[in-house]
Amino acid sequence: FLYLIGVTLALVAACIHTSMGAREAKHFAPPVVMGEEALMAKKGHGTCTRGVQDGLLFNVDAKKADEICCFNRHYAEHSGYAFTPKVTWMKDVPQDDTAREYFDSIHGKRAFTAPKGRSFNAFVQESMAHGWPSFRDSEVNWDVVRVLPDGECVTVDGVHLGHNIPDRSGNRYCINLVCIAAPGEQCTANL
16 A cells, blocks of 8 residues: 555655756657757857848747747747748649758758758658758668757757657657758858
8 A cells, every 4th residue: 555655655745846947858869969968058059059041941930949049949930831821832842753952040050951851841841840940861861960868959059959859750840941941051260
């Protein structure tokens, strides 16, 4: 009887701890490259060394991009933002299975290439169903992207991208379009 009371109290304590916002640490299996919390330490511009690049693509809101990339750890552009009439992402990308590179909005480093291993239509359908551009393991540039133990996806430079929210098909990286809207690689030697 005392054992049952102890187990019950432990479960109640765990539920209270979880409901109060505690993050569950996870380890994602390869090919995921795990990152340390230190990547997101305060720098000169929030968690970044600078603000967003000029000339972001897809008519995304640069102020929103700066806020989400550099001054945010948990929130996102609203679900469906990438598909709103103002945003030109679906008009600007090739409507075929040609892979397109996506660059982080701060340093212009390639973070994702999609679609890879699936059709453009499958990529768009999954993205629309979840509300954000949704990438899979094979579409991630692991030289640049890291996943923190709570699932947050960031760059090695401290740019918040989104979150890994796995489903039955595996890891799914729900990424803020405003965070991957740079026009391409940019020299970062002086940044």
